[in-house]
Amino acid sequence: MSSANQQTLVLIKPDALRNSLTGYVLSLLSEFHTGLRFAATKIVRVHTLLAGQHYAEHQGKVFYASLIDYITGRIHYSHEPEKQRVIAIVYQGENAVNTIREIAGPTNPHQARDERPGCIRSLGTLVPFYDKNGSEAGTRMENLIHASASVAEAEREIKLWFRPNDIPPSMRIYPTVCSTEHFYFKDNRLGTTHEPGTVCLVAPGDSVWQSDYEILESTLQADGVSDAIGLVAAKYLINEAE
Numbered sequence: 001m002s003s004a005n006q007q008t009l010v011l012i013k014p015d016a017l018r019n020s021l022t023g024y025v026l027s028l029l030s031e032f033h034t035g036l037r038f039a040a041t042k043i044v045r046v047h048t049l050l051a052g053q054h055y056a057e058h059q060g061k062v063f064y065a066s067l068i069d070y071i072t073g074r075i076h077y078s079h080e081p082e083k084q085r086v087i088a089i090v091y092q093g094e095n096a097v098n099t100i101r102e103i104a105g106p107t108n109p110h111q112a113r114d115e116r117p118g119c120i121r122s123l124g125t126l127v128p129f130y131d132k133n134g135s136e137a138g139t140r141m142e143n144l145i146h147a148s149a150s151v152a153e154a155e156r157e158i159k160l161w162f163r164p165n166d167i168p169p170s171m172r173i174y175p176t177v178c179s180t181e182h183f184y185f186k187d188n189r190l191g192t193t194h195e196p197g198t199v200c201l202v203a204p205g206d207s208v209w210q211s212d213y214e215i216l217e218s219t220l221q222a223d224g225v226s227d228a229i230g231l232v233a234a235k236y237l238i239n240e241a242e
Contacts, residue, residue, distance in 0.1 A: 004093070004094045005092070005093075005173055006092065006093065006094070006095060006096035006097055006151060006154070007039055007090050007091065007092045007096055007154055007155075007158055007173055008090070008091050008096040008097045008100050008147065008148040008154045008158075009088065009089070009090060009146070009147070009148045009154055009157040009158050009161060010029065010088075010089045010090075010091060010100060010145055010146065010147055010148075011071075011086050011087070011088055011089075011145060011146035011161075012025055012026075012086060012087040012089070012144070012145055013070070013071065013086055013142075013143075013144055013145060013146065014070065014071070014072075014073040014075070014076040014077065014084070014085070014086060015070075015076055015124070015142040015143075015144055016144040016145060017076070017083075017085070017086070017087070018076040018077070019123075021123065021144060022087065024120075025120055025144065025145060028103055028120060029089075029091065029100065029103060033103070034091070034093070034099050034100070034103065035093055035094055035099070036091040036092060036093035036094075036096050036099060036100070037091070037092055037093055038089065038090070038091065038092075039090040039091065039092040039167055039168070039171040040088075040089070040090040040162055040166050040167040040168075040171070041087065041088065041089045041090070042087075042088050042162070042166060042238075043085050043086075043087060043088075044085055044086050044087070044088050044161065044238050044239065045084060045085050045238070045239050046071055046072045046073065046084070046085070046086055046238075047072075047234065047237045047238060047240065047242060048068065048072065048242060049230055049233065049234045049237055050160070050161070050234040050235070050237065050238060051067075051068045051071045051072050052068065052230070052234075053160055053230050053231055053234045054071065054157070054160060054161075054234075055067055055068065055071070062137055062138055063129060063137075063138050063139075063140055066129040066138075066140045067140065070140060070142065071086065072084060073085060073086070088161045088162070090158055090162060090167065092171060092173075096154075097147075097148055097149075097150060097151055097154055100147045100148070101147050101148075101149070103119060103120060104119060104120050104121055104145055104147045105119025105120055105121040105122055106119075106121060107121065107141060107143060108121075108126070108141060108143070109121050109122065109123070109124030109125050109126060109141060109142070109143050110126060112124065112143070120144055120145055121143040121144055121145070123144060124141065124142050124143035124144050125142050126139045126140070126141055126142070127139060127140050127141075127142055128140075155174060156231075158174070159174065159209045159211065159212065159231075159235075160231060160234060160235060161235060161238075162235065163207075163208075163209075163235055163236070164176045164207040164208065164209060165206075165207055174209055174210070174211075175209070175210040175211075176207045176208060176209055176210055177207075177208055177210050177213045178205060178206070178207060178208075179202045179203065179204055179205065179206045179207075179208050179213065180204055181202075181204055182194070182200060182202070182203055182204065183200070183201045183202040183216050183220075184198040184199065184200055184201065185198060185199045185200075185201050185229070185233045185236070186198040186199065188225070188229065188230070188233075189224045189225060189229075190216065190219045190220060190224040190225075190226070190229055191220075191224055192220065199233075199236060199237065199240070201216075201232065201233060201236045202216065202236075212231070212232045215228045215229065215231065215232050216229075216232060
């Protein structure tokens, strides 16, 4: 993939929404400032499965539970579930990953203020979180936005948050296939026939990321169980009730 056709994922997180910083973030990331253009955007109620897949590398860490509550909006909108959402955006253009990371600034807001005053994350903060006994267990970074860290991470994250049909055909840069069968999901298991409570992830004729389709097919061969199925299922549960 040429750098001129790169894509990257940006999430405007609940703390940015809570503090009415959406317009500020979008203005800094505008095509005028970055040379990048929108390829896709959506308002997302973050399902716990989606949050877990997005932050899979942090599972088992002391701050993991707090991180999930943060990205799902349960911290900033604990009494307003109708406002629990993020804005997910795919930007496309020359050197998209590094361009967005540069404007976002360092992940740690304190470091961002010291090293890159004026960057997006310089307006963030560090917040203590507590264990079940009420003792301080560490700090959580509330840094306003997520930005893909590398080209490989951008591909994984875009495929996690977006279906192919969320992106115009002319702006899709990852291979897709056309499904020839139904795939149903329930309780972390995959099948090809409808049962009460199952969710239809894919139907015949649907466009699917090729890498996702390979996971679906290999999961069926493993009797419907796979550690990777969550990567596929999460995007289809966006804006579904838990």
